[in-house]
Structure formats: C-alpha cells, structure tokens
Amino acid sequence: xxxxxxxxxxxxxxxxxxxxxxxxxxxxxxxxxxxxxxxxxxxxxxxxxxxxxxxxxxxxxxxxxxxxxxxxxxxxxxxxxxxxxxxxxxxxxxxxxxxxxxxxxxxxxxxxxxxxxxxxxxxxxxxxxxxxxxxxxxxxxxxxxxxxxxxxxxxxxxxxxxxxxxxxxxxxxxxxxxxxxxxxxxxxxxxxxxxxxxxxxxxxxxxxxxxxxxxxxxxxxxxxxxxxxxxxxxxxxxxxxxxxxxxxxxxxxxxxxxxxxxxxxxxxxxxxxxxxxxxxxxxxxxxxxxxxxxxxx
Amino acid sequence: xxxxxxxxxxxxxxxxxxxxxxxxxxxxxxxxxxxxxxxxxxxxxxxxxxxxxxxxxxxxxxxxxxxxxxxxxxxxxxxxxxxxxxxxxxxxxxxxxxxxxxxxxxxxxxxxxxxxxxxxxxxxxxxxxxxxxxxxxxxxxxxxxxxxxxxxxxxxxxxxxxxxxxxxxxxxxxxxxxxxxxxxxxxxxxxxxxxxxxxxxxxxxxxxxxxxxxxxxxxxxxxxxxxxxxxxxxxxxxxxxxxxxxxxxxxxxxxxxxxxxxxxxxxxxxxxxxxxxxxxxxxxxxxxxxxxxxxxxxxxxxxxxxxxxxxxxxxxxxxxxxxxxxxxxxxx
Numbered sequence: 001x002x003x004x005x006x007x008x009x010x011x012x013x014x015x016x017x018x019x020x021x022x023x024x025x026x027x028x029x030x031x032x033x034x035x036x037x038x039x040x041x042x043x044x045x046x047x048x049x050x051x052x053x054x055x056x057x058x059x060x061x062x063x064x065x066x067x068x069x070x071x072x073x074x075x076x077x078x079x080x081x082x083x084x085x086x087x088x089x090x091x092x093x094x095x096x097x098x099x100x101x102x103x104x105x106x107x108x109x110x111x112x113x114x115x116x117x118x119x120x121x122x123x124x125x126x127x128x129x130x131x132x133x134x135x136x137x138x139x140x141x142x143x144x145x146x147x148x149x150x151x152x153x154x155x156x157x158x159x160x161x162x163x164x165x166x167x168x169x170x171x172x173x174x175x176x177x178x179x180x181x182x183x184x185x186x187x188x189x190x191x192x193x194x195x196x197x198x199x200x201x202x203x204x205x206x207x208x209x210x211x212x213x214x215x216x217x218x219x220x221x222x223x224x225x226x227x228x229x230x231x232x233x234x235x236x237x238x239x240x241x242x243x244x245x246x247x248x249x250x251x252x253x254x255x256x257x258x259x260x261x262x263x264x265x266x267x268x269x270x271x272x273x274x275x276x277x278x279x280x281x282x283x284x285x286x287x288x289x290x291x292x293x294x295x296x297x
Numbered sequence: 298x299x300x301x302x303x304x305x306x307x308x309x310x311x312x313x314x315x316x317x318x319x320x321x322x323x324x325x326x327x328x329x330x331x332x333x334x335x336x337x338x339x340x341x342x343x344x345x346x347x348x349x350x351x352x353x354x355x356x357x358x359x360x361x362x363x364x365x366x367x368x369x370x371x372x373x374x375x376x377x378x379x380x381x382x383x384x385x386x387x388x389x390x391x392x393x394x395x396x397x398x399x400x401x402x403x404x405x406x407x408x409x410x411x412x413x414x415x416x417x418x419x420x421x422x423x424x425x426x427x428x429x430x431x432x433x434x435x436x437x438x439x440x441x442x443x444x445x446x447x448x449x450x451x452x453x454x455x456x457x458x459x460x461x462x463x464x465x466x467x468x469x470x471x472x473x474x475x476x477x478x479x480x481x482x483x484x485x486x487x488x489x490x491x492x493x494x495x496x497x498x499x500x501x502x503x504x505x506x507x508x509x510x511x512x513x514x515x516x517x518x519x520x521x522x523x524x525x526x527x528x529x530x531x532x533x534x535x536x537x538x539x540x541x542x543x544x545x546x547x548x549x550x551x552x553x554x555x556x557x558x559x560x561x562x563x564x565x566x567x568x569x570x571x572x573x574x575x576x577x578x579x580x581x582x583x584x585x586x587x588x589x590x591x592x593x594x595x596x597x598x599x600x601x602x603x604x605x606x607x608x609x610x611x612x613x614x615x616x617x618x619x620x621x622x623x624x625x626x627x628x629x
Contacts (some may be wrong), residue, residue, distance in 0.1 A: 011376050019445075024491070026435065034351075073598070101335070129377075190526075194402065195402040196402065196404055196405040196406070197360055197401060198353075198397065198403070199395075199397055199403045199404065199465065199468065200405065200413075200416075201355060201358055202358060202389050202393075202394075202395040202397075202469075203390055203416065203417035203420060203468060203471070204387060204388070204389035204390030204391070204417070204420050204421055205386075205416060205420045206386065206420065206551065207382075207386075209420070210574070212554055213405075213408065213416070214405050214408075217405075217407060218405065219558045232326075266543055267536075273454060291407065292406075292407055292530065293407060293409075293452040293454070294406055294452070294454050
C-alpha cells in the first residue's frame with residue numbers, strides 16, 4: 001500500500017506531458033482532448049491513484065500510452081530475460097566471491113588477501129558500462145568469439161542463449177561478486193575467531209571438517225543477507241548493462257518508459273521492483289530460520 | 298602419593314611469545330611441570346598470568362601466525378610441540394581432552410548438541426552414527442544432563458549455562474582422554490553446579506586414572522580437588538608444591554598475597570580484604586629482575602630488582618614431593 005502510493009507519486013513528479021509526447025508532430029487539440037479523457041489524466045490525482053491501485057490489485061496495470069499493449073504483457077515479455085541475467089549474474093558473483101573471500105580470510109594480510117582486496121575494489125569502482133564495452137571490444141570485436149549483444153530464449157537456441165548471456169552476466173557478476181567478496185572475507189574471518197572453532201579443533205576433527213562445519217556454516221548467514229540484496233538489485237534490472245548489450249530486460253523497459261513519459265508502464269515496472277524486493281526479503285528471512293536455529297520460534 | 302612410573306605429562310621450559318601490535322609479548326617464560334596419572338594439578342594465578350595460553354600452546358591451539366612456542370611437552374613420552382599436525386589431531390581428544398572457559402561461546406550455536414558430540418567420537422575411530430549417538434547420550438547422562446536422548450537434538454541456546462558447560466565437559470571426555478585440561482571450567486557456573494561438576498570429574502578420574510590440569514583462580518576449588526598446585530605469575534611458575542604446602546605454608550610473597558586476598562567467612566574480623574597492590578606486568582614489558590618485584594611488599598634481597606630468582610626447594614614436604622618457590626625472601 002505505502003509502496004504503491006510512493007510509486008504513483010514519484011511517477012507523477014516526472015515532468016513532461018505523455019500525451020503530447022505520444023502524439024508528437026501529429027498534434028491537434030481534439031485528438032489531444034479525446035486521448036486525455038480516455039487515459040484518465042484529466043481526473044484529480046487522488047481519483048487517478050485509486051483507479052490505478054484498484055486495478056493493479058486485480059493484476060491490471062493499465063495500457064501503455066506508447067504502444068497500446070497492456071503493461072502486464074509488456075512486463076511478462078521482458079521478465080524471462082531479466083530473470084535469466086539476474087540468476088546467471090548471482091551465480092558468477094558467488095563463484096568469484098566465496099572462494100576469493102574465503103582465501104582472503106584464511107590468510108589475512110597475505111599476498112592473496114591483498115590481491116583479492118585490490119581486485120574487489122577495482123570491481124566495485126570500475127563503471128559497468130566501461131567493463132561492458134571493453135569486453136565487447138575484446139571478445140566480440142578483436143577475438144570475435146561472442147556476439148556483442150542481444151537475447152534468444154533458451155528454448156529456441158541453447159548455444160546462442162549461453163553465448164549472449166556470458167558477457168552481461170560476467171559484467172554484473174563481477175560487480176556484485178566484488179561486493180560479496182568483502183562480506184565473505186569479514187564473516188569468515190569472524191567465524192574463524194569464534195571460541196567454538198577452538199572447541200572443534202580440540203576434539204581432534206580434521207581441519208577440513210572444522211572449516212566446513214564450524215567456520216563456513218557459521219559464516220553463511222551474512223552471506224545469505226548480502227546475496228539477497230544483490231539479487232534484488234539485479235532483478236530490478238541493470239539498466240546500463242542491459243542497454244550496452246541490447247538485453248531486453250526490465251531495466252531497458254523502465255528506461256524507455258521514462259523517456260516516453262509512459263506512466264502506466266513506469267508505474268507497473270517500479271511496482272514490480274518493489275514487490276520483488278519484498279519477496280526476496282521474505283525468502284531471505286525464511287532462509288535465516290533454516291540456517292540459524294536461534295531464529296526459529 | 299608415590300609416583301613410580303614416568304609422569305603422564307612432562308612440560309619442560311615451555312615458552313610462548315605472541316606477536317602483538319605493541320611488540321612481542323613474552324606470555325609464558327620457561328614453565329616446567331609434570332602431571333602424573335590420576336593426579337590433579339591446579340594452576341592458579343591472576344588473569345593475564347599466562348595460565349590459559351600455556352595450556353592452549355600444548356595442544357597447538359594458538360594461532361600459528363602470532364604465536365611462537367618453544368620447549369617440550371611430552372605426553373606419554375611423545376612431544377606434543379614437535380609432532381606432525383595429523384598426529385596432533387589424533388592426540389586431541391583421546392590423548393588430551395579440553396574444557397574451555399566460557400560455556401556460552403564454546404559450543405557451535407548452529408549445530409545440535411548431538412552432532413557436536415558425535416563428530417568428536419567419530420573423528421577417532423570407525424564408529425557408526427547410531428553407535429556414536431548412543432555413546433553421546435551415555436556421556437550426557439554421565440555428566441548429569443537430564444533427559445539425554447532429547448538433549449541430543451537440542452541446540453546450545455536451548456540449554457542453560459550450567460547445562461552447556463556439562464556438554465562441553467562431555468565433549469572433552471568423549472574419547473576417554475588420558476589427560477583432561479579444564480580451563481576455568483566452573484568459573485562461569487554457580488556454586489552448586491560447580492560442586493556437581495567437580496564431583497563428576499573426581500569420579501571419572503578415579504575410574505579412568507585421568508590426569509587433570511585444573512586452571513582456576515578460585516582457591517576454594519584448589520583446596521577441594523587438587524593434589525598439587527602451581528602458582529603462575531607473569532608467565533612463570535613462582536611456586537609449586539602439594540596443596541598443603543602451598544596453601545598452608547606459602548613461600549612466595551605473591552602466593553601469600555593471593556591467599557591473603559581470600560575473604561574469610563569464619564573470622565569475626567570485618568576489616569577490608571587484603572589486596573595485592575598494583576597490576577601484573579604487561580607481557581610486552583617484563584621487569585628485568587623478579588617479575589613480581591614491582592608489586593612485592595617484601596623486597597628483602599637487592600638481587601630481586603635485577604635477577605630472576607630461580608625456582609628452589611624451600612621446604613620438606615610429605616610424600617617426597619618438593620615444595621619450590623622462586624624467591625630469595627626468607628620464610629616470614
């Protein structure tokens with residue numbers, strides 16, 4: 001409810017007249033008035049809000065000013081691409097972060113740790129678009145190994161799907177992975193110093209068992225939290241990466257909607273992002289209870 | 298108590314140096330002692346006197362990055378300090394069981410009690426899960442935990458401090474260790490639970506002939522359970538001997554101070570407790586002479602300021618065990 005008010009209000013703040021933009025050069029007052037009445041934009045804001053929110057509850061997010069398609073179908077069209085990229089990116093991120101963060105924590109202030117720190121700092125600070133362009137130049141341009149962008153569904157062409165997914169997933173994965181690496185390092189370091197690790201060693205457990213069950217297992221909770229946050233961010237569309245790789249995801253859709261003042265699409269997209277965020281938080285909370293018995297009950 | 302065979306544990310010239318941001322800290326400085334089979338040796342001293350570090354060093358439980366351990370510690374003739382990591386792993390558990398100080402943090406919060414016991418049992422021999430679980434329940438019953446079968450499936454946070462400490466003790470006893478090290482094992486517990494645990498350990502000791510190192514600063518516990526006492530100060534042993542010798546005829550000014558600081562409920566005198574003025578020396582900055590010299594109320598000998606008095610026999614004692622103290626101060 002609160003979220004829907006904010007979403008609606010923010011979108012109203014966007015300057016510009018959507019209908020004027022939609023008409024473009026074919027402007028005449030009569031069509032304008034007719035469209036205005038049909039879109040409901042001549043109604044008071046409060047009426048507009050309740051109309052929109054009421055319909056949104058039933059799954060009807062309205063019709064795009066620009067294309068005339070329903071917002072739900074527009075979103076449904078983009079969702080697979082976004083889901084694919086988000087989960088591939090989080091996979092890349094975890095594959096980088098867990099080993100690298102763990103190694104850093106096991107040998108703090110060692111060469112490995114310093115290199116990992118520098119790499120993750122670079123990963124966090126290098127702009128995504130730059131990394132994306134460099135990858136395209138090298139792998140699509142010079143080497144010609146991968147297509148420079150686009151998206152094909154997995155069901156149509158698995159090989160092409162994987163080829164096109166690789167670069168965008170690596171770019172976003174490196175960024176998220178750099179953030180997660182820092183968290184893994186600090187939480188493993190903290191878990192290593194816990195008293196119960198010493199108890200486990202004093203029992204005569206093999207080092208690997210001590211590490212898996214008494215260090216990593218306990219470092220999982222912060223990892224789940226930060227991974228959830230990163231996933232929510234990735235699911236709400238990574239605009240820059242989607243544009244550079246012509247990836248038809250929700251970020252691109254939202255950007256186009258802003259440019260066209262396409263209120264219904266923009267509101268629908270933002271509302272979806274908010275819902276995704278809440279859902280992920282719910283899943284993270286449920287995972288907590290599975291991981292940490294102290295949180296149950 | 299006459300000792301015929303070789304002692305169970307023979308620690309010789311144990312030294313531990315820790316790297317700290319404020320420079321190297323000499324935490325243990327040439328500690329030598331023995332523990333016989335079935336014998337209880339109490340190690341007493343203030344916080345920071347090197348008690349815990351000296352036993353953690355025996356089991357290689359100090360972080361190798363910061364700790365340098367030298368000397369020797371032979372358990373049944375085998376040096377713990379030079380053995381391979383794999384051999385050390387085998388000794389942890391069946392050779393030496395260790396009970397840690399804080400029951401609130403020494404169990405893993407996310408694993409069940411049963412799991413934490415079972416993994417210790419299964420790390421030292423081919424035991425089926427079911428058999429290990431059976432043994433775990435038996436151990437919990439032995440340490441006096443009510444309803445042991447149900448306790449196996451509970452998590453540490455579902456148990457009280459006293460119950461958790463019993464679990465920690467059960468873990469230490471899981472492989473029938475020949476030496477049990479208890480580091481302030483009962484300090485966090487109330488006196489009734491403490492008494493039960495002391496009884497428990499005494500029972501196990503007479504049953505299995507376990508040697509025990511009991512680290513504490515509670516002299517009441519010492520009087521109750523120990524055969525011999527080792528008083529530590531500034532990482533050194535300043536006095537050792539039988540319980541009677543050390544508690545009743547203390548020779549070192551520090552031991553006397555420690556005993557003087559005990560409240561005496563029996564005496565009508567409601568005067569203030571005696572204290573040992575000052576604080577123990579920082580291990581990064583030990584005095585050149587006797588470690589206790591800066592706080593010593595006696596300072597009878599001029600050598601004390603510049604030389605460390607050696608541990609020397611100070612008196613005859615029963616059972617042929619020497620009573621030694623590192624002091625030049627005459628019997629007061």
